[in-house]
Amino acid sequence: MPLTVLVPGGSGQLGRDLAALAAPGVDVVAPGSAELDVTSTGQVLAAVGALADRARENGSSPVVINAAAYTAVDQAETDEERAFAVNADGPRVLAAACASRQVPLIHVSTDYVFPGDASKPYEPSDELGPRSAYGRTKAAGEDAVLGSGASSWVVRTGWLYGHSGSNFVKTMARLESSRPELSVVDDQVGGPTWTADLASGLLELASRAAAGDGPERRILHCTNGGSVSWCGFARAIFSQLGADPSRVKPCTSAEYPQAATRPAYSVLSPASWKEAWLTPLRPWEEALAAYFEADR
Template identity: 90%
Template sequence: MPLTVLVPGGSGQLGRDLAALASASVDVVAPGSAELDVTATGQVLAAVGALAERAREAGSAPVVINAAAYTAVDAAETDEERAFAVNADGPRVLAAACASRRVPLIHVSTDYVFPGDASAPYEPADELGPRSAYGRTKAAGEDAVLGSGASSWVVRTSWLYGKSGSNFVKNMARLESSRPELSVVDDQVGGPTWTLDLAGGLLELASRVASGDGPPQRILHCTNAGAVSWCGFAQAIFKHLGADPSRVRPCTSAEYPQAATRPAYSVLSPKSWLDAGLTPMRSWEDALDAYFADAK
C-alpha cells in the first residue's frame, strides 16, 4: 500500500535517512524542529491534519514516525525540563493528535531506558530502570505514547550513527586525524546501528501498520545485529579509516567520567522484531562496512 509518512525531527540523522528512502510509493514529509515543534499542540494538530489530507488526496495511508528527540545525554542532566518537554511532552502531544485523526504512530526510543546491568540482551518486557535524565525522559515518552489510545508502536534502538549530524563514527574520524592515541571506554557494551538501516526497518513496519497488519506487540527492538564495546567499535572505525586500531586504547568508565551515567550493557534483543515477521537487521560490522563504502 502506498504510504504518506510524516517524520517530526526530519533534520536529524535518522530523519534525513527516512527522507532519503522516499520513493514512488513512499511519500516522506520530514520537517525539522524549526518547522514543526512537537511540543506545540497547534503545530502538531495542523501537521497531522495536513498529513491525513495529503494521504487522502494521494490515495495512500498516513503514518507518523517520530524521530524528534532531545539527545544531548550529558546536557540533559542539568536541562531535564527541556529534555522532558521534547522527549515526553512532545510524544504525548503527537499521540493525542494521531488518535484524534486515526493516524498510526511509530515512536523511536532508546536502550537508555534500561539500567544496563543485564547479562543477556534486553527484551521489550524487561523492567526499565533508566540511570540518566535522558533515559528517564525517553521512558516517560514511551508511557505517553502507549497510554494515549492512539494506534501506536514504540521502537527502541541504540548507538545511532549516520551521514549527517554529530555521532560517534564522525567523532572518531575527526580525532583519528588529530591525536596519536585515543582512550575509549571498554566496559560499556551495546549495539551500533546505522540510521539508514533503521530507517528501512521503520518504513517496513510503517507499511505493515498501514495495511492493518501491525504487530500485536507494541514495543519492538531494532538495531544492527551483534554487540561490541565503544572501544571495539572505535577500533573497527579506525580500520576503515586505514589507521592502526592499536592507537585506540581501552579505558574504564571511571577513567572517563561524564555527567550522565551510561548503561554498562544495553544490548537489545532482536527477538521481538523477528517474531513480528520483519526483515532481520544485518550485523553492525556489515552495516559499518556499507556506511564507509557509501561515503566514498
C-alpha cells in the first residue's frame, strides 16, 4: 500500500534511518526540529494537515511516526519543563491533530519509563516507575497519546545507536583510539538497538496501521534481541574495531555518578512484537556487526 509518512524528529539518528530505509511507494517527509517544532501547536496542526492533504492528492495513506524527543537524560534533571514540553506536550498536540484528521500515529518511547529493578524482561503491561525526569516526561507522553482518541501505538525501545548523531557506539569508537584503557559500568543491563533495524520495524508497523490492520495491543516493545551490560557492549564494540576488549574495565554505577538515575535493568521483552505478527529484530550482536560492516 502506498504510504505518506510524516516523521517529526527527522534530523535525529532514528528519523534519518526512517527516511533512508523507506521502500519504493513510501513517501517520507522527515522535518527536523528547526522545520517542525512539536511544542508549537500551530506548526503541528499545519504539518498533520499538510500530510493528510498530500496523501489524498497522491492516493496514499497517511501515517505519523513520532521520533521527536528530548533525549538529554542528565540535562533533563534541571530542565524538566523543556523536556516535558517536547516529550509530553508535543505528543499530546500531535495525537490530537492525528485524531482530528484520522491519521494513525506511532509514538516512540523508552525503557526509562520502568524503574529498572526487574529480574526478567519488561512486558508492556508491567507497572511503570520512572526514576528520572526524562523517564517521567516520556511516560507522560505515552499517556497523552494513548488517551487522545487517535488510532495510535506506543513503541518502547532503548539503547539506540545509529550512523548519525551522537551515541554510545560512536563514543566508544572515539575513546578506543585515544585511551589505553577505559572503565564502563557493568551493573546496568539493557538491549542495544540499531536504529536501522528499529526503523524497518516501525515502517512495517506503519504499513499495517495504514491498512487498518494495526495490532490490537497499543503498546509494543521493539529492540534487537538479547541483552548485555554497558561494559559488555563496549567490549563487543572494541572487538568490532579490531581492538582488545580487555582494555575495557568494569566499574559500578556508584563509581560513575551521573545526574539522572539510570535503570539497572531495562531489558524489554520481544513477546508483544512477535505476538502482533511483526518481524522480530535480529540479535544485538548481529546488528552491531552489520552496523560496522556498513561502515567498511
